Amino acid sequence: MAPNDSAETIGEATGTVVGRRKAARYIVPVAVAGVAAATIGLVPALANTGDPDLPKISAQELIERIAASDEQQLSGTLKISTDLGLPLDGLAGAFVPGGDDKGSSAAAPEDKLMELTSGTHTLRVAADGPDKQRLSILGNASEYSVIHNKGEVWAYDSQSDEVYHAGAPESAGAEKESPEAPEGVPTTPKEFAEQTLAAVGDTTSVTVDGTAQVAGRDAYQLVIKPKQSGSTIGSVRIAVDAENGVPLKFTLAAASGGKAVVDAGFTKVDFSKPAASQFDFTPPKGAKVTEADELETGKDEHGAAQKGLPxxxxxxxxxxxxxxxxxxxxxxxxxxxxxxxxxxxxxxxxxxxxxxxxxxxxxxxxxxxxxxxxxxxxxxxxxxxxxxxxxxxxxxxxxxxxxxxxxxxxxxxxxxx
Known part of the structure; x- marks a missing residue:
């Protein structure tokens, strides 16, 4: 196991992360009626299978390795969950746009992907450069997929048999690994890590805390903790691939202890080129197809504002x-x-x-x-x-x-x- 090493202030390394990629923002929903909602948290359901013996690395060097990582091709399976401790199941999504509004589509990504803010989910992801990505949410007897292939975005909800279709400019995926995810809804450990590292400053302690094996790959463990008292956040732990610098697992722990609030982790990952067929899509016969320009943004069919977040x-x-x-x-x-x-x-x-x-x-x-x-x-x-x-x-x-x-x-x- 690699010895601990710390970097209390990251400076240039953090700036590199910010400069290389635009970090999506965490959403902090607050109902004016008086109910605080939550930020997004994911908990991977996979255990470390061993602590590999890797060369010593400093926290700053590890952050620089994340910033320099430029893997354009991957495919894999992730486990995602959220445990915010809300008094009612699904309350976190009660104040965000939903597919139940008239004039919307059950397959629209900005609605469907908000489901990742609560519960436990299994995802499959694939990417081949900035213009080809696929993300699928696997249900018990259903599947929801979003496919970005060059100038088009398709989404299909097998449960409702509905299809959503939109045009997308080429290279639209250059700054995102997942197509058409709502702003503030990261879907991979890398997106979570970049959001967190983009804001590291003098109120934060950053250390390397040993090694792990995630999805069969050797990884360093980067630990980020508040220096301040009074925060509900205990720590953020990021498992970083030792070979290519890609974050493989992200865990957010509450200061109160107990089950992790946030975690996203690969159970399987492959950095080779995915099959081209992964990004092909043809609407199933009989499925309802909704074009993006048919949906009036922000209002239902009666002109009333849809529920959403300021x-x-x-x-x-x-x-x-x-x-x-x-x-x-x-x-x-x-x-x-x-x-x-x-x-x-x-x-x-x-x-x-x-x-x-x-x-x-x-x-x-x-x-x-x-x-x-x-x-x-x-x-x-x-x-x-x-x-x-x-x-x-x-x-x-x-x-x-x-x-x-x-x-x-x-x-x-x-x-x-």
């Missing part, structure tokens, strides 16, 4: 709220892993209440059950918690949200007064 609720890790500062109506408090977004609710009102806001008592009880009542110098409010992202909604119409503890949110609200 742009200001997007950020990067670490901290999850990086990139929010300067957004209209948003003030970012602190920095790094313990940054908190302070958001003004239009109208200056907090959560709706039974009677005065016209909601039934049963609905009021449901909202109360989801959160914890808190008080402080700021007044009073309710904290909605996941294992990763928490939000304080005050009774006077402010929201404080971040990957921080309940106490950190209360301190931020007190300090804002």
């Amino acid at each position: 742009e200001q609720f997007s950020g990067q890790l670490p901290g999850p709220l990086a990139g929010l500062e300067g957004s209209e109506g948003v003030n970012v408090i602190g920095k790094g892993w313990t940054s908190i977004a302070a958001i003004e609710i239009p109208g200056g009102k907090g959560l709706p209440t039974a009677g005065s806001d016209g909601i039934p008592a049963e609905a009021q009880g449901f909202l109360d059950a989801l959160g914890d009542k808190v008080t402080g110098k700021f007044g009073s409010g309710t904290v909605f918690k996941t294992r990763l992202v928490n939000a304080l909604v005050t009774d006077d119409g402010k929201v404080y949200v971040g990957a921080v503890t309940k106490d950190a949110l209360v301190r931020a609200a007190d300090g804002a007064k």
Whole structure:
């Protein structure tokens, strides 16, 4: 096993990662009605089969190896899961665009791939350069696939027998390994790793913590931890292929311990050229085909806005709220892993209440059950918690949200007064 080595501040290596690829942003959904949703987390269901003896490498050298990695061809199988500790199954997807809206398509990638934000999934991926990628989500008796082949994107949902078709400019996949994934929804360990490394700074400790074998390949283990107290994030562990620098496995652990919140890992991977047939697609006979330009973006057939996320609720890790500062109506408090977004609710009102806001008592009880009542110098409010992202909604119409503890949110609200 390689000895530990550390690099407390990465500097140029981090800049290289940022410069080489545009990192997609973590989505931090927050319901104005008062429910904090979550960032994305994946947990690979594969065990290390041994600790190979590899040459010593520093953290900075390993990050540079990730940045320099330019594998254009691969195929493999991944295990993905999410355990955010939400009080209700599927709550994470309740405030994101979904295929149930009229005027949408069950096969549209921006809807279907959001399912990866909760539960456990098996994926197959293939890539042959920037213009040919395929991603399939395998169900018990169904399969959903997105195929990007040069100027076209096809998506097929076998369960609904629906097809989605869109034009795509050549080289559209140059910065992404997965076709047409919604912004903020990474689907491979590499995409997760690049998002995290792009924001590494002086609030972060980065070390090499031994070696592992993932999907039959030797790998170094890069460990990233917050230096700050008060974060709900315990650590990020990235298994990096020793030969080509490709991240093979990504694990996000909560500071509270227990099952990993986030992990994505290959169970099988092959870096040879995939068969050309992987990227061919013809709609099955009788399948419903929807063209992308038939769908009116952002509205249903009656002209009503579809449910979705305001742009200001997007950020990067670490901290999850990086990139929010300067957004209209948003003030970012602190920095790094313990940054908190302070958001003004239009109208200056907090959560709706039974009677005065016209909601039934049963609905009021449901909202109360989801959160914890808190008080402080700021007044009073309710904290909605996941294992990763928490939000304080005050009774006077402010929201404080971040990957921080309940106490950190209360301190931020007190300090804002």
